[in-house]
Amino acid sequence: MNFEVTILGSGAALPTSNRNPTAQYIQCNDRHILIDCGEGTQVQLRKYHVHIQKINHILISHLHGDHFFGLVGLLSSLHLLGRDKGLTIYGPEELEQIIRLQLEVGGAKLGFDLHFVKLNGQEHRLIFEDKLIEIWTFPLNHRIPTNGFLIKEKPKERKLNADRFEETGLSLTLIPKLKQGLDVELESGEVIYADEYTYAAKPSKxxxxxxxxxxDERIVSYIKGVNVLYHEATFLNDKLDRAKQTFHSTAQQAATIAKQAEVGKLLLGHLSARYENSARHLEEAIPVFENVRVVEDGETYLI
Amino acid sequence: MNFEVTILGSGAALPTSNRNPTAQYIQCNDRHILIDCGEGTQVQLRKYHVHIQKINHILISHLHGDHFFGLVGLLSSLHLLGRDKGLTIYGPEELEQIIRLQLEVGGAKLGFDLHFVKLNGQEHRLIFEDKLIEIWTFPLNHRIPTNGFLIKEKPKERKLNADRFEETGLSLTLIPKLKQGLDVELESGEVIYADEYTYAAKPSKxxxxxxxxxxDERIVSYIKGVNVLYHEATFLNDKLDRAKQTFHSTAQQAATIAKQAEVGKLLLGHLSARYENSARHLEEAIPVFENVRVVEDGETYLI
Structure with missing residues (x-):
C-alpha cells in the first residue's frame, strides 16, 4: 500500500520550459487519481511513466485554462489507446458541456463511459469513498468557484501478532475482530484483548x-492535521497587492495556512512565470513553516 | 522578404515525446500565420523562438483534437502577455463556440478582438489577400469537413536597373510603371521598354x-505547381486498408499527389505514433517523387 503524489505541472497560467500548468497524479492504496489537467498533461504523464489507463478519478479544481485545457486531449488519447473502463470527472458544472462539445464536433464516440460529478466550489463534502480511501472537496476562495480536495486513507486494521496468536490455539475466526481492535469474550468467559494480540494500526495518511x-483562514479547518498540504504560492511578498487583486497567495501566506492547520509537510507550487527559481519562495516560507518544499515537474513525494 | 515554414508538430493523433500534434508557423513577406494548433503548440512556439504576438492569422483545418486542442491555451497566453492587436481565426463554424465558451467560464475577457471566418471544408476560395500575399482554402477529403490551405505570394515587381535608368535622365515618375512591366510612351513618341530598364521579377512562391x-486526386488541381507541398502521410503501404478506413494517406499516395501536381518539393508529416522513425516513409515515397522530406518538430523549410 502506498500513497504518493507526482507533480506533473508546477507552474501558473503561463507555461514555461520548466513548469507545465497544474496537474498532479496521486496513487493512494492502488487508487489512481489525477488532480487538474493543464495543457500538456498527457505528455507529462507519458514522460513520467504513469500508466494512464489506471486513472479512474479526475478532479478539476476550477475552470481557469491552466487547470483544465489538457483534459479533452487526455480523454481523446485514453480513447485512442483503447480504454473501455469508465472514468469519473469531478468538477464545475460547465466542464461537461465543454468536453462533450469538443468530442462531438470531432465525431468521436468514446469507447468508455464518462461520468461527471458537479462541484460548485462552495461545499465541504465527501465526493468519493470505498473501503480504503475517501475524497473530500472543500471551498477555496478564488476569482471563480474553486474546489479544494482532500484525499485520505480510511482507518487501517491493526496487524496481527501471528506468533503470539498461534500459541493460544484460538480459532482463526477471531482474527477479523481483533484486527479491528475489538476485544473478544470466549464461551469460557476468558477475554482476549485485541491490544495483546495485535500491533497498533499504521496511521492513516x-x-x-x-x-x-x-x-483565507477558513481553509484551515478543512485541512487540519493533514500529512502533506499542497498550497499555491503564485507570488512573493513583493507582489502581495497583486496576490490579493488576483485572488492568489504568497509563499508566506501558504506557510501561515500550513502552520495554523498543523500539517506535516507543505508543498508550494503554481509559481508565477516571473520567478526564475524558487529560492525566495523558500526564504519567505521557512521562517513561518519549516518543513516546506517548492515542487518541480516530475517530482514524487511520499505522503 | 522571406517565405518559410517552421514545423511545430509533425505527429498524428497521439503525441509522442518527439512529435507534437499538428501545427505549423509560416512567415511570408512579414505576414505571420499559424496553421493548426494541436495541444502544446504554445510551448513549441516558445521553444522554437517564434515571436507569438506577431501571429495575426490562424488557420484551422478541421476539428479533430490533434489540430486544435492547443488553440484556446494559445489565445489565453496571448492575452496574459498583453496582446491588444486583433487576430483572425479561419476554421470550422463550431470553433467559435468552443473557444468563446472556454474563455467565458474562466471569466476571461480577452484584451484583443477575435474575428472568426467560417470555413466549411467544401469550397475553393480566397480567404485573405493584401498587397503581398493571398491565402486560399480548398476541400480535403477526411471523416469530417476539412480545409486545405494555399499561401502564395502575389506577383512581384520587376527590379529597376538603376544605373541604366539614371543614364537616360528620365523622370522618376516612370519607375512604378516600368517595375510593373509596363512600357511607357513619352510625349516625344519615344517608347521606354520595361524589359530594357528592369530585371525580371523574382518568381512568386x-x-x-x-x-x-x-x-484524392481532386486535390491536385488546387495545388498545381506549388513550390512546396505539405501532405499528410499517416501510414505506410502495409496499412493501406487502415488509411482508407480512417480517411488518411500513405507516404506513396502523398508522393503520387505531389507528382501529379508537379510541385517543387514534398514534405511529409502527421506520422502515426506506431512508426519509430521515418526511413520507410522515404523508401516508399522516393520512387514516386524524389524531392521529399519527412519533417521533424523544430525544422524550418524555405519555400
Missing part, C-alpha cells in the same frame, strides 16, 4: 490540495 | 498544406 486561492 | 485527407 492524508493529502490536501489548495490551488488556486487567496489567503 | 507558394506553399500548400494538406492534412488530414484520404488519397
Amino acid at each position: 492524508s493529502y490536501a490540495f489548495c490551488s488556486d486561492t487567496i489567503f | 507558394s506553399y500548400a498544406f494538406c492534412s488530414d485527407t484520404i488519397f
Whole structure:
C-alpha cells in the first residue's frame, strides 16, 4: 500500500520550459487519481511513466485554462489507446458541456463511459469513498468557484501478532475482530484483548490540495492535521497587492495556512512565470513553516 | 522578404515525446500565420523562438483534437502577455463556440478582438489577400469537413536597373510603371521598354498544406505547381486498408499527389505514433517523387 503524489505541472497560467500548468497524479492504496489537467498533461504523464489507463478519478479544481485545457486531449488519447473502463470527472458544472462539445464536433464516440460529478466550489463534502480511501472537496476562495480536495486513507486494521496468536490455539475466526481492535469474550468467559494480540494500526495518511486561492483562514479547518498540504504560492511578498487583486497567495501566506492547520509537510507550487527559481519562495516560507518544499515537474513525494 | 515554414508538430493523433500534434508557423513577406494548433503548440512556439504576438492569422483545418486542442491555451497566453492587436481565426463554424465558451467560464475577457471566418471544408476560395500575399482554402477529403490551405505570394515587381535608368535622365515618375512591366510612351513618341530598364521579377512562391485527407486526386488541381507541398502521410503501404478506413494517406499516395501536381518539393508529416522513425516513409515515397522530406518538430523549410 502506498500513497504518493507526482507533480506533473508546477507552474501558473503561463507555461514555461520548466513548469507545465497544474496537474498532479496521486496513487493512494492502488487508487489512481489525477488532480487538474493543464495543457500538456498527457505528455507529462507519458514522460513520467504513469500508466494512464489506471486513472479512474479526475478532479478539476476550477475552470481557469491552466487547470483544465489538457483534459479533452487526455480523454481523446485514453480513447485512442483503447480504454473501455469508465472514468469519473469531478468538477464545475460547465466542464461537461465543454468536453462533450469538443468530442462531438470531432465525431468521436468514446469507447468508455464518462461520468461527471458537479462541484460548485462552495461545499465541504465527501465526493468519493470505498473501503480504503475517501475524497473530500472543500471551498477555496478564488476569482471563480474553486474546489479544494482532500484525499485520505480510511482507518487501517491493526496487524496481527501471528506468533503470539498461534500459541493460544484460538480459532482463526477471531482474527477479523481483533484486527479491528475489538476485544473478544470466549464461551469460557476468558477475554482476549485485541491490544495483546495485535500491533497498533499504521496511521492513516492524508493529502490536501489548495490551488488556486487567496489567503483565507477558513481553509484551515478543512485541512487540519493533514500529512502533506499542497498550497499555491503564485507570488512573493513583493507582489502581495497583486496576490490579493488576483485572488492568489504568497509563499508566506501558504506557510501561515500550513502552520495554523498543523500539517506535516507543505508543498508550494503554481509559481508565477516571473520567478526564475524558487529560492525566495523558500526564504519567505521557512521562517513561518519549516518543513516546506517548492515542487518541480516530475517530482514524487511520499505522503 | 522571406517565405518559410517552421514545423511545430509533425505527429498524428497521439503525441509522442518527439512529435507534437499538428501545427505549423509560416512567415511570408512579414505576414505571420499559424496553421493548426494541436495541444502544446504554445510551448513549441516558445521553444522554437517564434515571436507569438506577431501571429495575426490562424488557420484551422478541421476539428479533430490533434489540430486544435492547443488553440484556446494559445489565445489565453496571448492575452496574459498583453496582446491588444486583433487576430483572425479561419476554421470550422463550431470553433467559435468552443473557444468563446472556454474563455467565458474562466471569466476571461480577452484584451484583443477575435474575428472568426467560417470555413466549411467544401469550397475553393480566397480567404485573405493584401498587397503581398493571398491565402486560399480548398476541400480535403477526411471523416469530417476539412480545409486545405494555399499561401502564395502575389506577383512581384520587376527590379529597376538603376544605373541604366539614371543614364537616360528620365523622370522618376516612370519607375512604378516600368517595375510593373509596363512600357511607357513619352510625349516625344519615344517608347521606354520595361524589359530594357528592369530585371525580371523574382518568381512568386507558394506553399500548400494538406492534412488530414484520404488519397484524392481532386486535390491536385488546387495545388498545381506549388513550390512546396505539405501532405499528410499517416501510414505506410502495409496499412493501406487502415488509411482508407480512417480517411488518411500513405507516404506513396502523398508522393503520387505531389507528382501529379508537379510541385517543387514534398514534405511529409502527421506520422502515426506506431512508426519509430521515418526511413520507410522515404523508401516508399522516393520512387514516386524524389524531392521529399519527412519533417521533424523544430525544422524550418524555405519555400
